[in-house]
Amino acid sequence: MKIAVSAIGKNMSDGLDPRFGRAKYFIVVDTDTNESAAHDNTQNLNAGQGAGIQAGETVARLGAEAVITGNVGPKAFRTLNAAGIKLYLCGQMNVTNAVQLFKTGELNETTAANVEGHWA
């Protein structure tokens, strides 16, 4: 399956971005083939409002079935939910390690937003 990880850089060795809507990049990883591709999210980074909604649409378009990020607000959560994308929250680490934790089932699925909008 494809999972999207919010990241501060384009590489698997880069850190997970704790923000979802305003993450710098999304790295989409195929957990079956281990192929990965980075997608720039700069446009959202500078959005006045609705960054979480846009990011939700972006990861849905990229075909992700799950998202790993640090925090997610109520509108982003509603968007991911509507797209049927599962959400996993994860602490500070690089993308490779986050994906590893996901694969070994050590990340729990989150069923609610954990921060208010514009928390940063």
Next chain:
Amino acid sequence: MKIAIASGKGGTGKTTVAVNLACVLADNGRTVQYLDCDVEEPNGHIFLKPEITDTEPVGIPVPVVDEEKCTGCRKCAEVCQYHAIAVLKKPLVFAELCHGCGGCALVCPAGAIREENRTIGVVETGMAERLAFVQGRLNVGEPMAPPLIRTVKEKAIAGGVAIMDAPPGTSCPVVATVRDADFVLLVTEPTPFGLNDLRLAVEMIRQFGVPHGVVINRADSGDRRVRDFCMAQAIPILLEIPDHRRVAEAYSRGHMAVRVLPEWSDNMLKLWGQVKA
């Protein structure tokens, strides 16, 4: 004539100048209205103590999508500058982000979008002695102030004087208040904070080309830098008001400065003379 009272920084004396100016003009027999455009925190009523005779709900049109008719083409999501509508497996509306432009309904090829009114606040009108009073009150937690401010401003009577009390800052609600004013009075204080926010306010007002001038409140405190800035930028200083304990006391009790300190009446009339000129 529409006069906006703005400041940049909060707490400089916008409302004090606005209510006292409006009151003195009404005392002098002018047809004058006080419009409280600070709809998130209207406080002119504390001093003017108006009798509210009319309350009118104000709303904006927000989209409602018929999921049966929606083809998922995403045209609505693409046209929305505020990301208030998204299309995933089904359409999603975030009504609190919607600015009510109606673009989504217009572009929907399937005719799946109709608009529904969403109440954002009320406009209250009444009289405070001879002064006509209007204020907007935005619902608590509601982010969309500009449509309510526009409705408050629509209450301005043609041919009269409208004193519009603006919110602090330089963002959308302030822009909605000042953009079509005939004159903007910028109330500031001679402190580094006052100066910083005055600069931002001046920058914003210049975008609209509205004539403006500065009132320095508590002028005997702080330093000279606000005056130097106005001089360098050729912005007229229309009035300097010294700090006065009796004005502060009156304010804290919700009383009008012009009622406790007669020189305030002279100051306000002098200010009006400058604005008219």
